[in-house]
Amino acid sequence: MKFLEVFEVPRYVVFGPGAALRLGEVLNKLGAKRVAVVTGPTASRRIAESIIGSIRNIEADFYSEEEIFDKTGGCDVVVGIGGGKPIDAAKVFAYFAGRPLVIIPTSASHDGIASPYVSYVLNRRLSERGKIAVSPTAILADTTIIMGAPPRLLRAGIGDLLGKAVSVRDWKLAHRVKGEDYSEYAAILARASYSIVARNATKISNFKREEDVRVLVKALIGCGVAMGIAGSSRPCSGSEHLFAHAIELYAEEHGLKNVVHGELVALGTIIMSYLHGMDWRRIKALAKSAGLPTTLKEAGIDRDVAVHALTNAHKIRPDRYTILGESGLSKEAAEMALENTGLI
Numbered sequence: 001m002k003f004l005e006v007f008e009v010p011r012y013v014v015f016g017p018g019a020a021l022r023l024g025e026v027l028n029k030l031g032a033k034r035v036a037v038v039t040g041p042t043a044s045r046r047i048a049e050s051i052i053g054s055i056r057n058i059e060a061d062f063y064s065e066e067e068i069f070d071k072t073g074g075c076d077v078v079v080g081i082g083g084g085k086p087i088d089a090a091k092v093f094a095y096f097a098g099r100p101l102v103i104i105p106t107s108a109s110h111d112g113i114a115s116p117y118v119s120y121v122l123n124r125r126l127s128e129r130g131k132i133a134v135s136p137t138a139i140l141a142d143t144t145i146i147m148g149a150p151p152r153l154l155r156a157g158i159g160d161l162l163g164k165a166v167s168v169r170d171w172k173l174a175h176r177v178k179g180e181d182y183s184e185y186a187a188i189l190a191r192a193s194y195s196i197v198a199r200n201a202t203k204i205s206n207f208k209r210e211e212d213v214r215v216l217v218k219a220l221i222g223c224g225v226a227m228g229i230a231g232s233s234r235p236c237s238g239s240e241h242l243f244a245h246a247i248e249l250y251a252e253e254h255g256l257k258n259v260v261h262g263e264l265v266a267l268g269t270i271i272m273s274y275l276h277g278m279d280w281r282r283i284k285a286l287a288k289s290a291g292l293p294t295t296l297k298e299a300g301i302d303r304d305v306a307v308h309a310l311t312n313a314h315k316i317r318p319d320r321y322t323i324l325g326e327s328g329l330s331k332e333a334a335e336m337a338l339e340n341t342g343l344i
Helices: 019-029 043-053 084-097 120-125 151-162 164-178 184-204 210-230 239-254 261-276 280-289 303-316 331-340
Strands: 012-016 034-039 059-063 077-082 101-105 138-142
Touching: 012 019, 012 210, 019 043, 019 101, 019 138, 034 043, 034 084, 043 059, 043 077, 077 084, 084 101, 120 239, 138 210, 151 164, 151 184, 151 210, 151 261, 151 280, 164 184, 164 239, 164 261, 184 210, 184 280, 239 261, 239 303, 261 280, 261 331, 303 331
Parallel strands: 012 138, 034 059, 034 077, 077 101, 101 138
Antiparallel strands: none
């Protein structure tokens, strides 16, 4: 049976030193006269003001990530400048305002740079409004700006990419067991992003060179395109992300600070690759060589929190079949997985 497929992928992608300076050119192509700029409170705000201040004949209103949820218009284009939260907030603004979205990342800690989707935790909070999905019209990844991000966040981007080894495996499993739609092309793109970072993890992990950031950003953008082609986050988010989301939800509910998404994904990847019967030792070695936490203690995660996450991760997205199955792991199986992989 033939059916139509609609792909939403970025129209303009510019990366390298000075890429952010092309914003005026992109806004001109989009016919923008007034923009809504969503950004962070400190360093991102200064960067945003500097970029916008260099553009003539553009009116700009600046918003923090907390100020956008009741905004629905008043602009021609939405510009997100910052890390994960401001970019997600910009997607929400653009979605409800029905305006094109331009993203200028100040870090590269996850694949949300080019993804049409917002983080699971945010989408859950907005669930009554429906699924948030808006593909960026343009991405301006200025490697000079991104190199100024904390190394921990850049390494977290490596952690997020390592997860694609498991997410693609989970997707194939769901296709075989549940008959879920599967895109070989999207899967290849996601897997390629993993392969790129796996080959370069040790070399780029210090992020001292512009080319190190360039490799990371290209791989993250590739994941965003894979999700656009698949029409969901499926190729890039499997059981390893369910584990990460379970801890993130626990952290939000209990006021825990300093959890980093990409680090949690890396830990989840080690555990889920073990459950899949993959070479989890190699993945753990890659994570370690990249300077990522490879034990719960290094990540600041309590043993009981990790066990809770593993036994409840399958409930996070019951529509998404993974190696965790429909009933999840028992407490005993969760503890065994943590012990056998050396996470505790």
